[in-house]
Amino acid sequence: MPVWLSEQEYATLRAACAQMMPSDQGAPGAEEAGVAEYIDIFLGAFTFDPPRIWAGGPTSGRKGGAAGFATFHRLTALDELAWRTRLEGSQGLPEREFNGPVVGLQQRYRDGLAALGADFAGVDGSEQRRRLRADEAFLDLLWEHCCEGMYGPPEYGGNRDGIGWSYIGYEGDVQPRGYSDAEVSQP
Amino acid sequence: MSADAVIIGSGPGGATAAEVLTRAGWSVVIMEKGRNHLLDPDDLTKPSADYSNDEIKFISRYFLGPDPLIEPRAFRRNAAEGEHTHVGEVNSIPTTVGGGGTHADGKVPRFREEDFRLFSTHGPQEDAAVDDWPIDYDELEPYYAEVERAIGVAGRAGANPFAAWRSGPYPMPPGAPMFGAVLSAAAAEKLGLHPYEAPTAANSIAYDGRPACNNCGFCAFFGCPIHAKGDPVALLTRAMATGRAELMAETYVSRIVTEGRRATGVEFIGPDGITRTMDAKLVIVAGGAIETPRILLLSGVEHPALGRHLMCHFQTIVVGHFPDVRLHPEKGRAVTHVHDDAMVQDERSREAALGAGLPWFRGGLVEHSGGGLPIMEARHSPWGRGHAQVMRDSNLREHMWAFIMQGEDLPYATNTVDLSPSIRDVRGVPVARVTYEPGRHELAASKYHGKILQSVLEEMGAEWVLHTSSPGVSYHGIGATPVPESRHVIGTARMGDNPDTSVVDKWGRVHSLDNVVVADSSVFVTSSGYGPTLTLVALAARAAHHLAGTKPG
Numbered sequence: 001m002p003v004w005l006s007e008q009e010y011a012t013l014r015a016a017c018a019q020m021m022p023s024d025q026g027a028p029g030a031e032e033a034g035v036a037e038y039i040d041i042f043l044g045a046f047t048f049d050p051p052r053i054w055a056g057g058p059t060s061g062r063k064g065g066a067a068g069f070a071t072f073h074r075l076t077a078l079d080e081l082a083w084r085t086r087l088e089g090s091q092g093l094p095e096r097e098f099n100g101p102v103v104g105l106q107q108r109y110r111d112g113l114a115a116l117g118a119d120f121a122g123v124d125g126s127e128q129r130r131r132l133r134a135d136e137a138f139l140d141l142l143w144e145h146c147c148e149g150m151y152g153p154p155e156y157g158g159n160r161d162g163i164g165w166s167y168i169g170y171e172g173d174v175q176p177r178g179y180s181d182a183e184v185s186q187p
Numbered sequence: 188m189s190a191d192a193v194i195i196g197s198g199p200g201g202a203t204a205a206e207v208l209t210r211a212g213w214s215v216v217i218m219e220k221g222r223n224h225l226l227d228p229d230d231l232t233k234p235s236a237d238y239s240n241d242e243i244k245f246i247s248r249y250f251l252g253p254d255p256l257i258e259p260r261a262f263r264r265n266a267a268e269g270e271h272t273h274v275g276e277v278n279s280i281p282t283t284v285g286g287g288g289t290h291a292d293g294k295v296p297r298f299r300e301e302d303f304r305l306f307s308t309h310g311p312q313e314d315a316a317v318d319d320w321p322i323d324y325d326e327l328e329p330y331y332a333e334v335e336r337a338i339g340v341a342g343r344a345g346a347n348p349f350a351a352w353r354s355g356p357y358p359m360p361p362g363a364p365m366f367g368a369v370l371s372a373a374a375a376e377k378l379g380l381h382p383y384e385a386p387t388a389a390n391s392i393a394y395d396g397r398p399a400c401n402n403c404g405f406c407a408f409f410g411c412p413i414h415a416k417g418d419p420v421a422l423l424t425r426a427m428a429t430g431r432a433e434l435m436a437e438t439y440v441s442r443i444v445t446e447g448r449r450a451t452g453v454e455f456i457g458p459d460g461i462t463r464t465m466d467a468k469l470v471i472v473a474g475g476a477i478e479t480p481r482i483l484l485l486s487g488v489e490h491p492a493l494g495r496h497l498m499c500h501f502q503t504i505v506v507g508h509f510p511d512v513r514l515h516p517e518k519g520r521a522v523t524h525v526h527d528d529a530m531v532q533d534e535r536s537r538e539a540a541l542g543a544g545l546p547w548f549r550g551g552l553v554e555h556s557g558g559g560l561p562i563m564e565a566r567h568s569p570w571g572r573g574h575a576q577v578m579r580d581s582n583l584r585e586h587m588w589a590f591i592m593q594g595e596d597l598p599y600a601t602n603t604v605d606l607s608p609s610i611r612d613v614r615g616v617p618v619a620r621v622t623y624e625p626g627r628h629e630l631a632a633s634k635y636h637g638k639i640l641q642s643v644l645e646e647m648g649a650e651w652v653l654h655t656s657s658p659g660v661s662y663h664g665i666g667a668t669p670v671p672e673s674r675h676v677i678g679t680a681r682m683g684d685n686p687d688t689s690v691v692d693k694w695g696r697v698h699s700l701d702n703v704v705v706a707d708s709s710v711f712v713t714s715s716g717y718g719p720t721l722t723l724v725a726l727a728a729r730a731a732h733h734l735a736g737t738k739p740g
Contacts, residue, residue, distance in 0.1 A: 020570040027575030054250050057239035058412035069239060076222060076437060076458065078613065082254040098611050099259065099274070129571065144247075147565035151578075152243040168578045169585075170517065170561050173240030175412045178401025181363035184519040187512070 004044030004106065005113075012113045013039060015121035019128045020146045028163045030146060038149030038158030039142075043106050045087060050074045053083050055155045062162070063177040069155040105141075112138035190214040190433065192734075193453050193467040195440045195482065198286020199720055200707035201473035202419035203334065203727040205426040211735035214431045216465065217423075218455055221252045221283035223436040224410065225420055231427040231434055234397075234420050238289075238410030242562045245409045251290055252282035257613035260477070261620040264669050265601065272669070274610055277621050278499065278676050280475050284436055285410075287475065287674065288418035288720065292407035292521035293388035295340055295417065295721040296552060297331050299351040299530075300324040302715040309532075309547045312628060315597035316496055320712045321684045321693035324351050330725040330732075333739035335386075337425075338417035338724070339394045342386035349381065349527040362391040362400055365519035367588045368555040370512075372524045374647035375555075378639075382526040382555065386721075388417025389520045395421055406521035441616055443470050443486040443703060450703050456614050469702045469734070472709075473727065476676040479709040480604045481619040483680065483690075488699065490690050494605050496598035496678040497621065498714035499671045500551055501629035502657040503592040505640040507649030513585045516557020524555040529592055529636040530716045536635060543631035550636040551593040551716025558584035588647065590640040593675065595716040597628050604679050623658075623671060630660060677719050680709035695730040706730050 002010040014036040023029030030036065045052040054073040059065030075083065081095065089104025090096035115138070116131050117123075123131075132139055149158030151165065153173060159165065165172045192208055194201045197219040205215050224237040244250045252258070260277035263269065280287040301308045303320040311317055332354050342357035344350075361384035364372075372382035389400040389411075400415040414420050426432040437458035444452045444464060452466040472479050480494040529550030540548040558564065564584045568577045580586070596602075602624070606617040633656055641652045657672035683689025686698035691710050697703040706727035708719040715722075732739060 021574055022572055024572055024575055027579070029575070053248060054244045055239065055241055056237070057241070058236045059239070068236065069241065073237070077460075078257060078437070078458075079222075079254075081613065082249075082257045085256050095613075098613060098615065102256065143570055144566060146570070147562050148243050148247055151561035151565050152247075153241050156243055165561070167575060168561065168581060173405075174403050175240055176401070178403045179518040181402070183515075184363040184402045185366055185369060187366060 002040045003047055005040050008118065009110065009113045010036065010040060012116050012120045015128060016116060016132060016142060017146055019125060019132060020143060021150055028167050030150065032160065033150050033164050034158050034160040035146050035149035038156055039145045041157035042145065043087060043109060046084065051083065052156065055153055059175050060153060060155065060173050062172065063174050065176045069153055108138065108141060112141070189466050190216040192469040192471055193218065193465060194471045194473060195453070196286060196473035196475070196707070197284045197419065197423065197434065198473060198475065199288040199419055199724045200727040201471065202422035202426070203724045204471050204473065204706045204731045205432050206337065206422040207728050207731035208735055209426045209429040209431040211737045213735060216433045216435060218435045218438040218440050218453070219284050220439040221281065221436065223284040223434070225283070225285040225289060226423060232424050234414040234424065238412045240403055240405045240412065242560050246562065251410065253279055258282060258618070259610060259612070260618050261607040261610045262670050263622050264624040265622060270608060271620060277670055278477060278674060280674050280676065284434065285419045285423070289410045290408050291418070291720060293416050294385045294522055294525065294554065294718050295388045296386050296717045297351055298324065298715050298717055298722050299349065302713065305713045312546060312597055314626060315599055315628065317597060318712050321682055327725050327729065328354055329739045330729045331721065334721065334724045334728050338388050338421055339390055340386055340388050340417060341391040343384050346383035347381065347527060349531055357386065359391045359394055362387065362389060362520055362523065363402060365516070365523045365557065367514035367516055367557050368524040371555045371588055371643065371647055375526055375643050378643055378646055380526050380528045380643065382524045385522055385525040387520060390415045397421070400520055402519050404517040404519060439614060440482060441485060441614070443482065445486060445700060448699065448701050450700055469704070471704045471706050473706045475707050476679045476709040477604050477619045477621065479705055479707055480679040481606065484606050485616065488697065490699065492681060492688060493690050494603050494679050495600045496681055497602040497604055497623055498596035498598055498677040499623065499673040500593035500675045500714065500716065501596055501625045501633060502673055503594055503633040503637045504589060504655045504657065505637055505644060505652060506587060506589045507644030507647065507652045508582060509586050509588060509648060510650050514557055514588055515585065517560070522554045522556050526553050529553055539635040540631065543627065545628055545631055548628050548632040549595045549716060550632045551595050553640065554591045554593070556589050556591050558587040588644065590643070592636055592640065593716055593718065594629055594632055596714045597626060598678055598713060599626055624669070625658065675719050677708045677711045677714040680705050681712050682710040683712065694733045695726065704730055704734070
């Protein structure tokens with residue numbers, strides 16, 4: 001069950017992400033990493049308490065230390081105003097429209113996914129790519145979030161088990177272990 | 188509530204003033220509009236556990252602020268472009284307890300003697316207000332020494348042949364050199380340049396109760412999870428430990444209340460959204476070179492130079508591709524080597540300046556620097572089939588090395604900060620509007636020194652090299668955004684002895700207000716080509732000692 005998107009929207013999103021980052025000759029793609037899950041959780045960040053905006057610190061537990069990333073930060077009233085405006089849009093609320101209306105990411109995804117077509121997940125790859133290229137602004141948005149979902153910390157819902165990092169030989173967060181001076185200075 | 192001084196801003200300038208004044212027995216209230224993620228909320232004399240190695244939190248989601256949705260800025264290159272061409276992020280230095288110190292990668296060079304005497308040393312430039320500072324290096328040196336000890340700076344005296352004199356060694360030896368920098372430093376030396384270990388506010392050994400840096404690589408744009416960085420954590424925890432400092436986070440100062448030549452208090456909006464005033468015997472403004480003129484303008488301070496002469500550092504970025512070697516830029520403290528040669532005149536650079544129709548030019552500090560982080564890299568990689576392989580090959584991160592020259596901006600009266608006529612922040616207050624474009628000096632210096640840097644990367648073995656700059660300029664054809672990426676913001680309330688041409692005196696005191704002192708990089712007369720942090724911190728320490736009648740020690 002998706003957190004914020006409908007089942008239909010989520011199926012379209014998964015297919016779109018898989019087209020952006022396909023599983024390919026042993027390389028993990030968006031499907032294996034849970035990239036669509038990352039985006040859905042972000043859009044529905046305020047269905048969690050605390051909201052899934054900022055992971056905690058100072059360590060994730062992957063390289064020692066406690067699993068602090070898993071406890072998300074509480075937001076202040078101002079933080080919440082900013083993030084609700086970004087996600088939900090200004091919705092005519094004066095406190096969100098002091099510089100004019102803001103279209104939220106939820107709306108942009110809802111519109112962008114609808115424009116890809118209800119049959120998107122079922123059409124072939126070249127047709128999917130053609131439809132994705134038809135809306136450059138939505139493509140840019142989707143790509144930005146695909147990159148975060150593939151290569152960001154797993155606590156945000158993507159990069160499952162660090163699969164995006166391990167394929168590219170990147171260790172991710174390394175506190176509290178860090179790197180030795182020799183690792184820094186040697187080839 | 189009342190205190191001997193109200194300090195606006197908890198960044199390096201405000202934190203330094205707080206530390207020096209509380210040490211001298213003063214009581215201070217520090218008002219910071221951002222959140223506290225630096226100090227332990229249950230015990231403000233200890234560091235927090237909020238920072239982490241997290242690219243989403245710090246790069247994508249504005250953890251250190253400002254969030255451009257609630258605190259935007261407006262931008263235009265020049266007045267002919269109309270009211271503004273961009274609203275959103277503009278030179279966003281963190282809005283958080285610790286300010287710009289929290290996200291910096293901690294390179295903290297001192298200025299050199301001639302940086303304080305640009306006019307006397309090199310003479311005038313057309314259209315630029317090149318001038319000498321009202322103080323010189325010798326006068327500032329004891330404060331440089333004091334603040335290097337206070338924040339903890341690692342470096343090696345004598346490593347830089349062009350360095351100004353210093354009264355003692357660095358408090359710590361340099362940290363481990365990054366592999367890529369070992370290679371680029373060797374290539375630079377071969378071509379007759381003088382690379383050296385960057386003076387860095389990151390502990391190379393355990394220092395002042397904080398651990399040695401463990402090379403995690405998340406320096407620039409990140410808070411340090413283990414507090415090994417010389418951000419304001421040391422200064423603020425020390426100030427808090429005196430019991431004479433009060434930190435008010437999420438508290439926005441909307442106005443300094445004045446009567447004639449005196450400030451009587453500050454008007455502020457607290458976390459509850461309610462506007463109040465607090466009496467103040469003295470106000471120290473340390474909001475940075477964009478927010479400080481904004482506050483002074485909102486407070487009705489009038490001066491023809493206020494908000495003028497905004498300087499960033501015009502960044503020349505020269506990138507080389509090294510297909511055969513993995514440079515692992517994620518290991519280490521972001522930048523471990525720099526060189527000053529581009530700020531030192533020689534026969535060839537003098538000729539190049541004359542050839543460009545300029546009496547002289549100066550470049551800036553050159554940072555030897557690696558690629559970014561994986562989300563950043565992925566965004567610049569193609570989507571679709573082959574994406575994973577491109578990322579695994581990592582041409583933009585593992586196989587890239589770069590020089591970033593922080594080129595000196597000259598002070599132009601047309602580069603300004605003023606109040607936006609129409610854009611407001613979340614509290615309804617007019618935001619800062621930045622009007623900025625580089626002049627002929629910056630572009631000519633960038634072109635000349637960019638070619639030298641290209642030859643160094645070729646000597647290092649680059650398969651290809653490309654140039655870009657920030658802000659983007661047409662001759663590069665790429666990186667076209669006119670909003671400068673530089674987070675070095677300088678000028679806008681310049682210091683001087685003449686109240687007609689300068690906003691503050693040589694102690695940072697606003698000429699027209701007897702008890703308002705500016706303690707940040709707003710007061711710089713010229714920008715040099717070195718990062719401004721250590722110099723603004725030294726100036727803040729000097730101003731605070733002057734107020735308290737104490738001496739650096």
